[in-house]
Amino acid sequence: MALFTAPLLLGAVVVAALVWFVGRLRSADAAVPGPILNLFSSLPLKYHEFCGNRTQYIHQLHRRYGSAVRLAPGEVAFASLPALKEIYLSHGSGYDKTSFYHLFRQYGTPTMFSTLDKQTHSQRRRILADRYANSHVLKADALNGIRDRAKTFAIAAGQSPNQIMDVYIALHSYAFDGVTHHLFHPFGSNALEDRMDEAVMREVSFDNSLARRLLEYYFPSGVPAKIADRLGLLPPARSIPRAKQIVLDAVDTTLKSASEGKEGPHAADFTLLSRLQDPALGLTRMQMAAECMDHMAAGIETTGDVLCWLMWQLSLPSCHRIQDRLYAELRDNPDPAKYDSLPYLHAVLKEGLRMFPSIPMSLPRHVPSGGRVIDGTWLPEGTIVSCQPYTMHRFEEDIFPQPDEFSPDRWLGTSLEQDAEMNRRFFAFSNGGRGCLGKHLAMAEMKLVLREVYRQYKTVLADTGGKPADMSMSDQIISSRPKDQTCKLKFIPRRLKDSV
């Protein structure tokens, strides 16, 4: 009997393998250009993800194969405007997110960002949107807290030993203080001046759980993670107890004051928390905390990383003339209220976001039921599709000539048409109904601190004797950060008589 079953089993396996093989060859993604191996296996993509190199890998595939590339069975990436519009803008907020976003639940509770379907998402977004409208961000109570912290940053830079500061640390502290001011002032952090708060920022920014979280996503049973743990192959799990506590304390204190009906300590009227605690919304304590926690993490890493790369870039000898031009604009426009209407400052920041989008990697979405044609390619329902900011900002060289060159001038109006083409492809904050909610806050934070720094100082790379820090991109779960997580700059005070 066993003699018969073994060949039968073998035959069944061979037939199944053949069916699968032919199925892959006849699949819709077989018609998309890309490495042949990726038609049959997701291993090459996963390998690069685990190495923190997904963005660059996909970018190189686009350079080799064109604007549509097959990444893995059932996964295709695009780098064209029609694809971006279809995936992220069709019917307002584009296609639904994939289950990858479940990794962003906080305290085990879903948040707006981690919600997959459009309807639940848009209900939550409607509640929160007014707190992030530009008109709201510019209100005095909200903005003054950020402005004060930008001043603190510039003072701290000037007072650092030998005027050398690790801006990776200081800018993430600044971003932490800025975002918590907006989320739940007066319970916000003071990491720029207080070591205990800086330690909370470090907990979030130095998290090293990429491989573990990817394993959890790909193997929800948890078995591979357990085996890798036993073998000592994985760094510790994401652990941010102090950050979680800061948020819970702010929520609990505010709720307690509200329940006692007296003027106890509570989140200021302009904050996100004051909106979330409105009883009419019926949110639970954990839902409020999860939303605040999510925005806090989003606000620290993204803003801190872009600013760090941008200040590093400006400090390279080749960019000193850009600093001089920026200084001239800031010197000639001393009114602090005008920070948002300075064309060169805007162009420098926009170029920073183009070259160093802190969420540079593809933002995965599912093709809806019935399948869709994306930029001329038909793909069936359930295919994972995406565009990545890093490539959208570089791929079409007629739109972004010399894409690897830092050139703020490209944003200063060669022609209205060219401006419009660049802006349509500008994807640092994503786009559509699921685009970045905090972008006005982020822009205000970044402009205010750049204004404070570059009207007072020239920055240069600090000569610390050792090997220069590696500033190349290290992909995390969705954002990317400078690999060495350190960036020492020297702040040389400008004098009024400085000529430029």
Ligand code: HEM
């Ligand atoms: C330079 C700074 C920032 C960049 C480059 C950035 C980028 C992005 C991107 C690309 C997305 C979409 C991600 C996706 O679809 O997977 C996003 C979403 C989001 N961002 Fe930002 N972000 C920044 C700062 C902030 C700040 C300061 C906050 C809030 C305090 C914030 C809050 C959010 C939220 C809540 C979402 C989710 C929106 C939704 O699901 O509807 N971001 N951000």
